[in-house]
Amino acid sequence: MPSPAHLARGLRALADLSLPVECGGCGSAGVRCCSSCAGVLRVAVPVPWSPTPAPPGFPPAWAALPYSGPVRGCVVSWKDGGRADLTQLLAPVLARSLGVALRDHRPWRARLAAGAPVALVPVPSAAAGARARGWRPVAELCDTVLSRLPDDLAVCLVPALVMTGRVRDQAGLRRSDRLDNLTGAMRVRERRLAGLEGACVVVVDDVVTTGATLREAARALGSAGVEDVVAVTLAATHRRLDAPPAGAALPAGPGRV
Ligand SMILES: [Zn+2]
Numbered sequence: 001m002p003s004p005a006h007l008a009r010g011l012r013a014l015a016d017l018s019l020p021v022e023c024g025g026c027g028s029a030g031v032r033c034c035s036s037c038a039g040v041l042r043v044a045v046p047v048p049w050s051p052t053p054a055p056p057g058f059p060p061a062w063a064a065l066p067y068s069g070p071v072r073g074c075v076v077s078w079k080d081g082g083r084a085d086l087t088q089l090l091a092p093v094l095a096r097s098l099g100v101a102l103r104d105h106r107p108w109r110a111r112l113a114a115g116a117p118v119a120l121v122p123v124p125s126a127a128a129g130a131r132a133r134g135w136r137p138v139a140e141l142c143d144t145v146l147s148r149l150p151d152d153l154a155v156c157l158v159p160a161l162v163m164t165g166r167v168r169d170q171a172g173l174r175r176s177d178r179l180d181n182l183t184g185a186m187r188v189r190e191r192r193l194a195g196l197e198g199a200c201v202v203v204v205d206d207v208v209t210t211g212a213t214l215r216e217a218a219r220a221l222g223s224a225g226v227e228d229v230v231a232v233t234l235a236a237t238h239r240r241l242d243a244p245p246a247g248a249a250l251p252a253g254p255g256r257v
Contacts, residue, residue, distance in 0.1 A: 024077035024086045025070030033089055037070035044093045046100040049236045051211035055179055058211045059203065059218040059229050062101040063236035064093045067207050071235050075206055079137045087137070090234055091144040097232040098145065098202060105230050108200050117154035119199035120146070121229075123217055124161045124186060141234075142204050158199075160192035160226075161217055182216040188224035196226050203231040 022029050025037025033041075044064035051058065065071045078086035098120075102112060112118075122138040142157045149155055167185045203217045214231045221229050 023073075024081075024083050024089075025073040027073070032085060033074070037074065038089065040070045041065070041074065041089055041093055044096050046097040046232070048104070049208065049233075051208075055211055055215050057219055057222075058215045059231045060101075060105060061208060061211075061214055061231040061233065062097050062104075063208060063233045064097040065235045067209075067235035067237045075235060079206060080133070084135060084137075084140070087141055087144050090141060091148060093234050094141055094204065094232065095145045095148065097234070098204075101202065101230050101232050102200070105200075107228060108230075111200060115154065117156060117199045119156055119158040119160075119196050119201050121158055121160050121196070121201055121203050121217070121221070123203060123205040123213055124159070124163050126163050126167070138204060138206055141206070156195065156199075158192055158195040158201075160188050160196060161186045161203075161220060162189055178210060179212050179215070182212045183219065185216050186220040188220055188226070190224075193224060193226075196221075201226055201229040203229055205231065205233045207235045207237070208233045209237045 021032055023031050023034040023037055025033060025040070028034045046062045046064040049061050049063040067075070074086055074090065077083040078090060102108065102118065108116075120142045122136070122142050125133070125136050125138070139157070139159055146155060146157055164185055164187050167181060173181055201221060203214060203221070205213060205217075208214055208231070214233075217231070218229050221227075
């Protein structure tokens with residue numbers, strides 16, 4: 001019996017077939033992702049990433065690509081343009097970020113060598129955003145990554161974080177107000193805590209800009225007793241946190257901060 005998530009994925013795939021085809025990265029007609037944009041995704045080299053300056057409590061993080069050009073095009077098309085088919089192209093990018101984070105996060109070396117499991121915790125979508133899109137892209141991206149990993153790797157998806165609904169629209173807020181605005185925006189579902197016990201916990205998001213979202217995810221997990229988390233993303237910007245309020249300058253699309 002297929003799960004509701006698999007049924008939903010199948011229905012979206014059918015819907016995709018009826019859409020006019022264009023490259024998710026650059027809009028070229030006749031192809032879902034042109035060779036040039038696919039090439040940019042393929043050469044992803046994940047690097048440690050931190051906002052400048054890093055907000056207190058920001059976890060160690062790795063991002064695979066700069067959030068610009070075809071990368072931005074693909075992420076916006078995927079997340080907000082109804083292009084769920086691009087999950088298949090973005091999953092290897094996230095898998096690379098995850099692989100480098102697990103390889104390079106020194107405090108986890110002994111634990112991973114001893115067989116500690118890895119728990120992927122997607123940053124939650126706001127309820128309204130999830131309803132509007134009809135799916136949860138980051139959770140589905142994690143699911144797709146997991147489906148491609150060898151069975152002997154102890155990696156699992158634990159959707160432990162939920163939004164509390166306390167967030168105001170971030171547009172137009174100054175840096176310190178943004179950080180304050182997100183504090184308390186997430187909490188951990190108690191019934192999911194068992195899935196994180198003893199695991200190396202990796203928070204997953206699509207794009208990181210100011211770092212406030214990843215910091216809030218780490219704070220919420222820490223307040224539930226889950227310490228020493230790291231974060232991985234598909235892409236990152238390097239907009240300075242102390243820049244003027246970004247209202248007009250904020251990239252359209254993922255809506256992450
Ligand atoms: Zn293209």
